[in-house]
Amino acid sequence: MLKLARAALLDHYIGISRLLAGQLEFHSAIRAVAAEISHIIPHNHLDVCIIMHGGKYHTAYESGLQTAWGNHPPALVSASPIRALFWGKVSYLLTEDALVDPRFNFAGAFIQPAFEHRLKSRIHVPLTVEGDIIGALSCSSCEPAFYTMEDVENARSIADLLSAYFFALRAAEQAQQSAIIEAETKVREEALRLGALDLTQALERERQRIGMDLHDQTLADLTRLARRLERLTREQHVSGEELEPLVLSLQQSMHDLRQIIEEAKPSVLQLFGFGQAVENHLDRSVRDSGLGLLQELIDETGGLIDRLDQSVSIALFRITQEAINNAIRHAHASRIVVRLFEQSGGISIEVTDDGCGLKSRQRTGGGINNMKTRARLISAKFSAASNKDNLGTRVSVHLPLAVLREMKL
Structure with a gap:
């Protein structure tokens, strides 16, 4: 070579x-x-x-x-x-x-x-x-x-x-x-998120349809039944003492049904806006709990939160509902504060209490997971953590500016 x-x-x-x-x-x-x-x-x-x-x-x-x-x-x-x-x-x-x-x-x-x-x-x-x-x-x-x-x-x-x-x-x-x-992973995740969001919206529509059916049919039937009982009491000389337990039970059923209807079809949210709907739910939940909790709603969004797409608004409302319900049921708190505000160009919601903190709560995992899932479906950021020294809990959800831009707000 x-x-x-x-x-x-x-x-x-x-x-x-x-x-x-x-x-x-x-x-x-x-x-x-x-x-x-x-x-x-x-x-x-x-x-x-x-x-x-x-x-x-x-x-x-x-x-x-x-x-x-x-x-x-x-x-x-x-x-x-x-x-x-x-x-x-x-x-x-x-x-x-x-x-x-x-x-x-x-x-x-x-x-x-x-x-x-x-x-x-x-x-x-x-x-x-x-x-x-x-x-x-x-x-x-x-x-x-x-x-x-x-x-x-x-x-x-x-x-x-x-x-x-x-x-x-x-x-x-x-x-x-x-x-x-x-x-590719992001594309698949986005496709799954949009698919899940479509499914959630379909379920929400079905939920509202059921609420309307309950209102228009079942609640109307119960109302007519209550009036017939009243007429029977007057016309047939039936003892009021005999019918009173039945009437009270029927009235309680109607009250419970109205609450179910409101949960299924948040009419206050649609008619009066996000802040009013949250305040209404907070008032009713605290009142029904009988715990005498102090409560406060702070809305610093300047009406921006009321211009969200309906699907996003309902998702945020459901998250806020769940956070309030968890605080009342599990926190052993004396005060609950809900704050709506703008942050980094986006919208944030915080539900805080002065209760026992997450580590001391029982049976809250499902509720937190539900809130996380709802937040992911609308591309919002979610967090739930105990405050300093485990005194109270802060649940936060943030809708970034990019999402608001997509909605052209």
Whole structure:
């Protein structure tokens, strides 16, 4: 084999460095420098194997003969004929005939391309960056005993030129793949969120329909029944004492039904706005609890909260309802404050109490999870935490400015 003069070698090394510049992916990079490398190390097949993130798989990028190594999806390093090099057990591999060399032929080795293309004489040197092996440079010839240790040294010099550039390409590719995966994940999550929001809105509409049906039919029937009982009492001279328990029970049922209807169809929210609906729910909940709690509603939104889309407004109202209900049922508080305000261009709602704090509460997990889910469906941020020294709880939901812009508020 004719060996190149030192000056000629230097020219080819400079040529390799020059040709690498501007290459943005592995295939184009290896093919751009293949001709210059062939002047230094003649070959029938040239490839660079890059170890993928995590070190379990590798991918081959070829020039010259196209083999199953380059056409194969990422393969296990453990099945590579040069796994010993990848694992750092040897500093190079040089063989006169890979077809019979036991180092390349072991159980499970992916050596078939060498047999298919009669790649006998082979050189393999590692690509290293800061002492870490990131891949390997491989040159193969169909002639046996074609390469010498001088070729190994030249291959090492070439590998030194390639390593940093290929390391940067690998980092860029991994970043691109991560960005693609992240974008795809966000698209799937957004599709799921919108689908769940559509389902929630459909359920809300059905809930309101049921509320209207209960109001128009069931409550009307109960009202007529109550009036008939009153007439029976007057006309049939039925004892009032006999009917009084029935009348009271019927009136209580009607009262409970009206509350169910209001929960299912928040008419105050639709007629009088968000702040009034929250205040109405807070008043009624505190009154019905019989606990004598102090209460306060602070609305600092300047009417902005009343211009939200109906689906968003209802979701925020349901979250606020749940937070108030949890505080009354579980906090053992003496005071509840609901604050509506603008923050960072968005809208925030805080429900605070001076009770026992989240750690001391019982059976609130489901309610908090429901609030989190409702917040996610409208792209709002939710938090629930105990105040300082676990004295009281603060439930917060924030609708970011970006969401308001989507609604063109």
